[in-house]
Amino acid sequence: MKIDKDAAPFTALAAAPTVVAALAGKRRLALGLAALTAGVTAFFRDPQRFPDLGxxxxxxxxxxxxxxxxxxxxxxxxxxxxxxxxxxxxxxxxxxxxxxxxxxxxxxxxxxxxxxxxxxxxxxxxxxxxxxxxxxxxxxxxxxxxxxxxxxxxxxxxxxxxxxxxxxxxxxxxxxxxxxxxxxxxxxxxxxxxxxxxxxxxxxxxxxxxxxxxxxxxxxxxx
Incomplete structure (x- = not known):
């Protein structure tokens, strides 16, 4: 699914603690933060709709x-x-x-x-x-x-x-x-x-x- 361009800074911000937790070996925390990052990115989803289909x-x-x-x-x-x-x-x-x-x-x-x-x-x-x-x-x-x-x-x-x-x-x-x-x-x-x-x-x-x-x-x- 297409993601709007305005998602980039918010996804990066949400992903930063995920990376830190992963590097620190805190797997459960990293997984939880990764889910949060995915949720933030999903907020900017841009599905195709009727007029876009011609x-x-x-x-x-x-x-x-x-x-x-x-x-x-x-x-x-x-x-x-x-x-x-x-x-x-x-x-x-x-x-x-x-x-x-x-x-x-x-x-x-x-x-x-x-x-x-x-x-x-x-x-x-x-x-x-x-x-x-x-x-x-x-x-x-x-x-x-x-x-x-x-x-x-x-x-x-x-x-x-x-x-x-x-x-x-x-x-x-x-x-x-x-x-x-x-x-x-x-x-x-x-x-x-x-x-x-x-x-x-x-x-x-x-x-x-x-x-x-x-x-x-x-x-x-x-x-």
Whole structure:
């Protein structure tokens, strides 16, 4: 399985005491530390997902940007959603989930804004407004309709860094990798209120595979 490039320094840091224990002849300790090193490396795993396999994604589809469990699926929450009328899906990522993030919708990136903040547990509502995060906006025109999707990478209690690998002006495809969050976090997705949600609170979703929402009328291929 592919491992993201950001794993290198963390794997090296975790491996150092393993090597020391092995050289000191402390076999059991070395084995335990080796398992820890493997766990740290596995956190950065980057499995292939549906769009990467060459399948066409209809322009009406909004995909999950992260693996995890849906904490909220419904009207945009006051104080959390952008101004206007939105539907909101909030996804909580545990330490065991894949943390590679993907864009929920294809189009042109029109905004990438980083906000410094706190490191509250990502399952708390206040984490959406107080924690460090990066907000991205993707826009596109489909059959004469202008569409906008907003999504946020939000750090959690253990996550201390958001990695975003796209910039304003970039053209991205639905399900394309856009970055990652390190060590437990949350993602919020906002679609216009007229776009029906297809997930419910408690659902497990898979980045790049699970459909969060669908525009009422399908358009062309999302590329």
């Amino acid at each position: 399948h066409e994604v209809d322009a009406s589809i909004v995909l999950a940007p992260a693996d995890g469990r849906v904490m909220h699926a419904g009207p945009g929450q006051a104080g959390i959603a952008p101004e206007g009328d939105w539907n909101q899906v909030s996804i909580f990522l545990s330490l065991l989930d894949v943390h590679i993030n993907r864009t929920p919708y294809g189009g042109t990136v029109t905004k990438v804004a980083h906000r410094p903040g706190r490191f509250l547990a990502a399952f708390k509502n206040e984490s959406a407004t107080e924690n460090e995060c990066t907000e991205l906006v993707v826009e596109r025109d489909v059959d004469g309709e202008h569409r906008v999707v907003v999504f946020r990478q939000i750090v959690g209690l253990l996550a201390r860094r958001v990695v975003t690998r796209v910039a304003p002006g970039d053209r991205i495809a639905t399900g394309q990798r856009i970055g990652l969050m390190k060590f437990g976090s949350r993602m919020d997705v906002f679609v216009p209120a007229s776009v029906p949600l297809l997930v419910s609170e408690g659902d497990r979703v898979i980045a790049g595979e699970s459909t969060l929402a669908r525009w009422p009328q399908s358009g062309s291929v999302a590329r």
